[in-house]
Amino acid sequence: MVQERALLPELRERVRRIERPAATVHRVLPFGVAAIDRMLPGGGLARGALHEILGAGGDEEDGALAAAFAAGIIGRLTTQPTSASQSQTRLGPSLSPLRGGEGLKISPPLPSRAGGEGRGEGGLVLWCLPRPDLYGPGLAAHGLDPGRLVLVRAPRDDEILWAMEEGLRAPGIAAVIGEIGVLPAVASRRLQLAAERSGITAFLLRRWRDGGQAARERALPNAAVTRWRVAALPSQPPRGEPGVGRPRWRVELLRCRGGEPACWEVEVADATGHVSLAATLADRSTTPVPAERFRRAG
């Protein structure tokens, strides 16, 4: 019986490897917030995968919160050294003695297709968008260095999807993000596969022109590994202080492959893009909201 228990996870792992052979080598990026990381398989956001981020209400048009949420994640993706929860040896340059003892053999880092080097620390961020309204200082405030950005402006959704896919194949890219209105299911599948193969993390920012488009697109399934929705909440400045307080968001994990939907209320804390659970609501949000009405999205 004991042996069987030990066998099961191994079998599961083997099945997973057969199902998605490429995905196993990529690590995860923790949010650094235990309540959120706990709900994500592997303890963080999967690297080398496609993630979808939605706005809410009027922000579905502007995509401000979604952009900020993505900027925070990408900022950590590009600055934080790889903190692996799934064990993965670093594929850096290594020295090993040659047979026969004649000198040293220098093994260079494996090329990026192997999915190891060049993902964690550096690299450029390809941000594909229909109109260039991203504001550098605002991005910097969320922890994403705008100097890392390469903006690709394309008026049409299919061009943006194409540019994203190209970016997912290129070396030297840390993350790819695209602002998409209409997303065909096939396109999302292609992006997910490309992300798995290259180990580059991809983000889809859904930005809809109008309510009609939003209503049509919101319910459609796609191949993204996670689907998030970020909505603004009224800020709660300290008692007696006038003006606008720290931004507060309701972050909903609508869909997560291998995980459960969940919902948190967070406060955007500092210039590094870290989020913290909203102080007054910490109790409620550590126990994730069952979020039944989002289950259909999964």
Next chain:
Amino acid sequence: MPLADALSFFPGLATAAAELAEDAAALRRLAEWCGRYSPWTAPDGTDGVRIEITGSAHLWGGEAALAADIMARLDRRHVSGRIAIADTLGAAWAMARFAEMGKDPVILPPGDCRAALAPLPVEALRLDPATAQGLRRVGLKRVGDLSAMPRDALARRFGETVMQRLDQAQGDMPEPLSPLGEVPTRRVRLSFAEPITEPTDLMLATERLTADLVQRLVREGTGARRVDLGFHRVDGLVERIRLGTARPSRDPRHLAALFKERLDTVDPGLGVEDMILAAFAVEPLPAEQIGLLGHPAGSEASGIAPLLDRLGNKLGLAALSRLEPRESHIPERASVSVPAAGPHPGPPPWPRGREEPAQLGGGDKPQRPIRLFEPPEPVEAFWLLPDDPPFRFAWRRRRYRVTRADGPERIADEWWQPAASGAGLREGGDAIRDYYRVEDEEGRRFWLFRAGLHGNDRPPRWFVHGVFS
């Protein structure tokens, strides 16, 4: 003879309206097609094509073989032509139009211009009809007659042009040929015995040409910034793929991949008989350290250059940009987008966290919006006191009720800068903006500003300049 007269003589005359523009276009296409013989080609007047074949005749096995090739190909297209090859443009022009010749092209040996031109009529000197008639009236019927006359007298009576044309034809005065297109720095050509149409064949030929071109670039230590692949079709049309690269390139795989992406835009028609690959902007490109596994051990920028090329060639290089900070108080000037392609002299670093003005409450809140609208979008706002933020505003068909607000943050025009951007600024003397960060009931945060002051002639106007996260 007017058409009416002609028809009265011969009622069955077949007539067609002259289509001058069409003719000119056809001649231009013909000149472009002649690009297979030399890059220096240009349409000549309304009925000719000039080709500068210095240095390219040997590729065809000599001048006679070249002329025969042109003739044969024109024949196949049912175009009748007369070909002359001479030392000077003027002489070739004259021989092609006025020399006694059968079907064979006239080829003047070097140095023979003077003698060959002498028996031709003066019209052969590319003179306007009035001048030529004037010369005839005084008995100067042949080009040879002119040589015997005193130059001054001729010039005084008939203008400088006569002598100039004579000198040009005889090679005493240079006459440059301005080519149809830009003359490439490097050019390689591939001709096919049988016209090719299959995409795979075209791709193979493209790879071969890029390899040839790259070989020459490597020898010179240069790289191409702009390349042009011309497909000369059997029917005389020329299809082109033009490419630009972010950095000078001489990687055959990279260039071939760029062409491959666009190859489906080429219509080979009945077949392609020639392909010409030309490099235009060529820049020095020193030898590069190649990584041990064959990957360039270059910087970050060189790593993504192929990606930028692919994106740029499909979307236009202008679609690729990077953000750079600038020292400015005006929000839209503080972050500018610069082209992503091309050399990067190391962009200035972005400040990590913004230093906050104390009166705004300080702390670590992001005080600049994440999206900035350029130009700012006007809103309909309602406010009570002159310095108050609006309590309500309407923007993009939606109404918002303001529950919280920060501000004002006054941003005045940078009077020392020319008014390049900032449509909201200066216009109507609204050189001052008061910015408010407002939050609506749902918690969405906007960056509003009021342009203009109370007490001016016109009431202040409100704009939304950005949205906060």
